Amino acid sequence: MENLGSATEQKLNISGKFLTFLLDKEEYGIEVLRIKEIVGLMDITPIPMSPNFVKGIINLRGKIIPVIDLRLKFELNAAAYDDKTCIVVTELSTNNTSFTMGLIVDTVCEVLTVTPDIVEKTPKFGNNFDPKFILGVAKVRNQIKTLLDINGILSQEELVVLDSLE
Amino acid sequence: MSNFIVQFTSLCDELILIDLTNPEELHQVQAQVLEFTIPWETFPNQLKESLTSFFQILADFKTEADLIKLQDLGTLIRQQLSEINTQVASSSDKTNPFDFSLPTIDETRPINLEKILNQDSDLISAFVSEANEHLESIDLQMLIWEKNPTAKDTINDIFRPFHTIKGISSFLDLVDICDIAHALEDILSSVRNGQLHYSQALANVIFSGVDYLKSMVNQLEVLLGGGKPEPLIIPVRSFVIACRKALGQNTNELEQQLSGGTSVREKLLAAAMVEETNPILAPVVSKPAVSPEAGAEPIPQPTEQPTKQTTAPSLAEANEETDKSDNPYKSPAKATAKFMRVDTAKMDGLLDLVGELVISNNILQGCLNHLKIQDKRLLTELSQLRRVVNSLQHNALSLRMVPISNTFQKMQRIVRDVSGKLNKDIDLILEGEHTEVDRNIVDEIYEPLVHMVRNSCDHGIESKEARLRAGKTDTGTIKLSAGHKDGSIVITLQDNGQGIDPERIYNLAQQRGLIKEGTKLSNQEIFRLILAPGFSTAKTVTDVSGRGVGMDIVMKALEKLRGSLDIDSTLSQGSIFTLKFPLTLAIMEGMIVQVKNEQYIIPTINIRESLRPLPENCLTILGKGEMVKVRNQLIPLVRLHEYFKIEPQCLHPSEGIVVVVESDGRTYAVLVDHLAGKQEVVIKSLGEKFKSLKAIAGGAVLGDGRVGLILDIGQLVNSRLSDKG
Numbered sequence: 001m002e003n004l005g006s007a008t009e010q011k012l013n014i015s016g017k018f019l020t021f022l023l024d025k026e027e028y029g030i031e032v033l034r035i036k037e038i039v040g041l042m043d044i045t046p047i048p049m050s051p052n053f054v055k056g057i058i059n060l061r062g063k064i065i066p067v068i069d070l071r072l073k074f075e076l077n078a079a080a081y082d083d084k085t086c087i088v089v090t091e092l093s094t095n096n097t098s099f100t101m102g103l104i105v106d107t108v109c110e111v112l113t114v115t116p117d118i119v120e121k122t123p124k125f126g127n128n129f130d131p132k133f134i135l136g137v138a139k140v141r142n143q144i145k146t147l148l149d150i151n152g153i154l155s156q157e158e159l160v161v162l163d164s165l166e
Numbered sequence: 167m168s169n170f171i172v173q174f175t176s177l178c179d180e181l182i183l184i185d186l187t188n189p190e191e192l193h194q195v196q197a198q199v200l201e202f203t204i205p206w207e208t209f210p211n212q213l214k215e216s217l218t219s220f221f222q223i224l225a226d227f228k229t230e231a232d233l234i235k236l237q238d239l240g241t242l243i244r245q246q247l248s249e250i251n252t253q254v255a256s257s258s259d260k261t262n263p264f265d266f267s268l269p270t271i272d273e274t275r276p277i278n279l280e281k282i283l284n285q286d287s288d289l290i291s292a293f294v295s296e297a298n299e300h301l302e303s304i305d306l307q308m309l310i311w312e313k314n315p316t317a318k319d320t321i322n323d324i325f326r327p328f329h330t331i332k333g334i335s336s337f338l339d340l341v342d343i344c345d346i347a348h349a350l351e352d353i354l355s356s357v358r359n360g361q362l363h364y365s366q367a368l369a370n371v372i373f374s375g376v377d378y379l380k381s382m383v384n385q386l387e388v389l390l391g392g393g394k395p396e397p398l399i400i401p402v403r404s405f406v407i408a409c410r411k412a413l414g415q416n417t418n419e420l421e422q423q424l425s426g427g428t429s430v431r432e433k434l435l436a437a438a439m440v441e442e443t444n445p446i447l448a449p450v451v452s453k454p455a456v457s458p459e460a461g462a463e464p465i466p467q468p469t470e471q472p473t474k475q476t477t478a479p480s481l482a483e484a485n486e487e488t489d490k491s492d493n494p495y496k497s498p499a500k501a502t503a504k505f506m507r508v509d510t511a512k513m514d515g516l517l518d519l520v521g522e523l524v525i526s527n528n529i530l531q532g533c534l535n536h537l538k539i540q541d542k543r544l545l546t547e548l549s550q551l552r553r554v555v556n557s558l559q560h561n562a563l564s565l566r567m568v569p570i571s572n573t574f575q576k577m578q579r580i581v582r583d584v585s586g587k588l589n590k591d592i593d594l595i596l597e598g599e600h601t602e603v604d605r606n607i608v609d610e611i612y613e614p615l616v617h618m619v620r621n622s623c624d625h626g627i628e629s630k631e632a633r634l635r636a637g638k639t640d641t642g643t644i645k646l647s648a649g650h651k652d653g654s655i656v657i658t659l660q661d662n663g664q665g666i667d668p669e670r671i672y673n674l675a676q677q678r679g680l681i682k683e684g685t686k687l688s689n690q691e692i693f694r695l696i697l698a699p700g701f702s703t704a705k706t707v708t709d710v711s712g713r714g715v716g717m718d719i720v721m722k723a724l725e726k727l728r729g730s731l732d733i734d735s736t737l738s739q740g741s742i743f744t745l746k747f748p749l750t751l752a753i754m755e756g757m758i759v760q761v762k763n764e765q766y767i768i769p770t771i772n773i774r775e776s777l778r779p780l781p782e783n784c785l786t787i788l789g790k791g792e793m794v795k796v797r798n799q800l801i802p803l804v805r806l807h808e809y810f811k812i813e814p815q816c817l818h819p820s821e822g823i824v825v826v827v828e829s830d831g832r833t834y835a836v837l838v839d840h841l842a843g844k845q846e847v848v849i850k851s852l853g854e855k856f857k858s859l860k861a862i863a864g865g866a867v868l869g870d871g872r873v874g875l876i877l878d879i880g881q882l883v884n885s886r887l888s889d890k891g
Contacts (some may be wrong), residue, residue: 045873046764048810049859057852057865060875062522064850064865089636156306 014119014136018112020145021088021105024076027042027145028105029112029138034091034150036100038108041081058102060089067102068154077145101154112145114138119147171247172355173202178240181233194226196389198756200223206302209767213246291390294332295507297343297383301796302572303375305579308369312582315364324372325354329377339857342402343382349409350375356413371412373583375405415496486818507520510605513565521753521848525867532869573612577619577646584623591640592627594619597647603655604749610727611657611745614720618659618743619644621717624662626741636738638662650749657745666735668692694734697721725829725880728754728771756866758874759825759838762815763805764872766838767847767866774826774833774878776841781820794824794835799837801826804882811859813837829880836882843871849876 010157039060044067046056053072057064057143067087072078086105091100119136180195199221206214220239304327310319331820332347350372356362362430378400388395390703483666534548574596585592603611625644627633668689675681675695687695695718716728724731729747748771749756757776775796782794784803793804803824807814816839823836848868856862863878 010243027653043872045865045875046812047859047862047875050856055872057866059871060527062518062867064852064867064873066853066855097770101855 013116014147017050017097018114018138018145018147019088020109020112021086022107022109023071023105027109027113028070028096028145028152029145029147030088030090034090034092036091038067039089040083041085041087041089041104055104055143059086060100060102063100064140065089065100067104069104071104071106073153088126090150090154092154103150112138112140114147168701170202170204171244173198173357174240174247175244178237178244179304181236181240181613190869193374196224196227197219206241209250210246213250215257216246224228225333239381257318287390289353290386293338293340294383294387294390296334297331297379300331301376301380301383302576303327305373306575307371308376309578309582311364312369318358321354325351325358330352340382340386342400343407344377344528345364345399345402346378346382349406353409355814362413364786371409373579376408377406377700378402391644414828485661490538513549517562517566522867524559525666525687525848525869528869529871563604563749565604567602568605568608569600570603571596573608573615574599574646575647576612577615579681580616580619581623581644584620585627588624588629590625590629590642591624592644594643595643595645597645598649598752601648601650601655603648607655607727609789610723611747614723614745615657615659617647617717619646622659622663622741622743626661626665628664636664651746654746654748659743660740661738661744665737665739665741666693666696667737693735696733697731728769730771753846754849754876755844756865756876757825757844758824758842758868759806759836759840761810762841763840764812765842765872765873766806767845767876768825768827768836768879769863769876770844772827772829774828776823776825777818778823781818784819792819796821796824796826796835799833801833803835805837805839809882829883832883834879847874847876 011115017032019032019035020027020029021154022028038115042058044056044058047054048074049157050056053068055067055071058067068110069078081104085104086108087102087104088108089100089102109139117137118140120139121136133149133152135149138147167574177195177198180198208555209217216239220236220243223236223239226232227236255357257498263391292718302325307320307323311324312318314320328351330348332344332351335343335347353362353372355366357364357368358613362368372684377792380402384855385395385398395458438849531548531552539545567702577596578594581592622644623642626642628636628638630640633642643662645658647660648655650656672681672687672695675682675692675698680695681687681697697720720731724745724747727747729745732744732746733741735741753768757770757773759766761766779794779796785791785795785800793800794803795801805814814822819835822837822839824837824839825841826833826835828834845868845870849864849866851864852859852862861878863876864879865875866875868874
């Protein structure tokens with residue numbers, strides 16, 4: 001295993017379990033350790049003056065947590081929610097404080113065990129797509145699954161658009 | 167002489183408590199004797215003999231029988247010593263004058279407590295909360311002492327907390343805190359021995375010392391919380407030297423070190439020697455050996471002793487109460503036994519859960535009604551459940567309740583300081599101190615109260631001459647009272663001063679452009695003008711007040727507490743300020759309003775009325791600003807749907823409902839689709855992510871399990887104002 005890392009630069013040292021889910025027919029993965037639970041879709045209270053990907057807040061057994069639509073966040077085509085739509089509840093952290101956030105995904109697929117030998121560095125796309133928050137791409141059975149640094153994507157995010165006040 | 171008496175007394179006390187199975191302890195006691203400075207020449211022969219044999223027995227200490235001998239002998243010696251002491255005291259002038267002056271030493275080194283963070287943070291936070299309590303009780307007792315300087319008990323009550331603070335801080339290696347507490351303890355110890363008597367100067371020194379300690383403890387608290395405190399500069403060394411000088415003690419060494427006289431090596435040596443002779447003292451004094459500012463060798467101090475069990479009752483006490491059980495150190499233990507310290511986070515967690523339980527219970531009852539279940543058994547059991555849940559909620563809420571007395575008593579100190587500065591005589595009367603208030607409210611209310619009390623002292627109460635001219639007594643009175651009324655807490659602050667002159671306020675407000683010329687206002691409305699930011703009636707800005715921020719702060723705090731303020735005043739009779747706020751911050755009564763499918767909650771405290779206006783009462787000004795006429799009053803209209811950019815159901819106010827809300831003394835009409843009911847809701851924060859969403863105060867789980875957004879009316883109105891401006 002050791003010489004694998006040096007054999008090719010393309011290999012990244014990423015391993016562990018990832019939960020994969022579908023967004024517009026593509027499969028993505030998030031570290032299982034970041035995930036608290038998966039719940040079905042429930043009543044969402046919209047929050048005024050927030051960007052379109054912020055769907056609102058839900059009452060998760062007494063705790064109020066924000067919910068965002070990952071499709072909209074990644075600027076994919078919006079889709080109507082159906083009975084397969086889930087909310088993946090994740091625990092994120094910014095500077096020592098952790099917070100919970102729900103992510104709306106098309107459906108969850110599996111828990112994937114990732115070893116360094118199946119992960120490749122994100123290829124360069126050449127357009128303005130920012131691969132900073134993509135940990136790498138896992139190749140499994142002729143499919144590719146994009147592994148996301150979900151903390152990096154969402155912890156920086158401001159969920160209120162103040163411009164809309166004017 | 168007196169030093170020796172104190173040293174000897176505490177030695178005897180330690181003998182009582184000594185653990186014979188532990189040779190360490192015995193060695194420590196024996197080592198103490200080496201530090202004694204015994205004024206043999208002043209003693210009569212009889213005393214000399216007893217002392218010699220006492221030391222002899224102590225040096226050859228072996229069995230328990232020796233201990234009993236020592237104790238008997240110790241009591242005898244103490245009696246003799248006190249006789250001599252009273253003779254000396256009566257022959258010379260009874261009291262030493264207390265001459266305190268801070269030496270002019272340049273001490274600009276900020277207090278650095280950061281190293282403390284390497285230690286066990288649990289210990290430190292326990293110290294912080296304990297020290298805060300002690301400092302408060304010192305403040306309180308000091309004020310009692312000022313009124314009755316001869317009370318022995320009070321001195322003990324002041325002495326004791328200082329002693330504890332000194333002990334723990336030295337254990338935790340908080341050198342600066344320890345030094346100041348120690349210096350003050352020395353002064354108090356002299357007071358107990360009758361060498362010093364009460365004077366204003368003495369009290370001021372102790373108060374300023376307490377303030378130093380407070381600011382250092384406060385700094386610790388900030389550090390513990392992970393924050394970066396402001397640099398704090400406290401002249402610890404000068405203060406300690408001044409204290410010692412005032413007690414007529416030797417301060418040369420300390421002063422030398424301050425001016426950098428001794429070399430580091432010498433200090434290290436000195437510290438090493440200390441470590442040899444007295445292992446327990448070492449942690450306290452070896453530290454300064456490394457930091458050049460502090461003392462390297464302990465100056466023989468009456469009370470500088472192992473921190474664990476030092477009891478040093480004064481001689482007078484030693485005479486009166488030879489009974490050991492009457493030890494003044496025992497009383498706090500008795501008082502605290504009834505209480506338990508609980509982490510506030512745990513408490514908040516419990517309250518949250520109880521809140522959840524209440525909501526779930528409501529939802530369950532809702533389901534029952536919905537399903538039209540008639541089963542008798544089920545209904546009885548469920549109503550039983552509801553009763554239990556309700557009383558559980560009641561109990562859980564009362565856990566957070568603390569009497570307001572702590573906050574009130576702090577006001578005594580403020581009045582004392584401020585009236586001293588202003589050269590007025592002011593009595594503060596407290597009423598209803600035992601009123602219980604939510605812990606969070608108690609914390610929040612402190613600052614506004616300080617401002618209001620200071621204002622009353624400065625603007626309310628007149629100078630002594632003016633009072634006499636007005637035919638009043640020269641002492642002004644401020645009455646602070648608390649009580650419950652209609653499910654709210656009411657705090658009133660009443661003074662018998664000059665009152666507020668509505669005409670003067672009116673003119674001033676006009677000058678400052680707060681109101682337009684010719685505006686007609688009732689007296690009440692005029693009084694409210696003093697709450698505007700930047701409004702100050704004081705002719706000059708003084709140390710005490712006049713900057714015009716005070717009342718503004720009061721209003722800000724009140725808004726946070728969802729409270730209100732009423733002002734009433736009669737010229738030359740005095741003023742009454744009435745604060746009113748809810749019992750708890752966790753639960754709020756709100757009106758649920760609906761805009762299309764969304765439910766929002768408006769706190770009922772903000773609501774004046776709700777109505778459906780007639781079409782002819784809805785007016786526009788310049789085609790832009792909308793107004794609603796409610797009983798001949800024109801009120802600006804806020805369309806909630808427009809504000810939140812959502813699709814409404816009804817566009818015209820005459821189709822929907824306008825809720826007339828008040829905040830900050832301004833009235834607005836909020837247009838909503840309809841009212842959906844009134845409910846007690848548990849307020850939840852939406853979290854960091856929605857912090858910048860100002861117009862929403864939080865969320866609450868409604869009866870159907872959905873989340874409703876709670877409107878922050880004050881912010882809604884304010885942001886609307888800034889939009890228009």
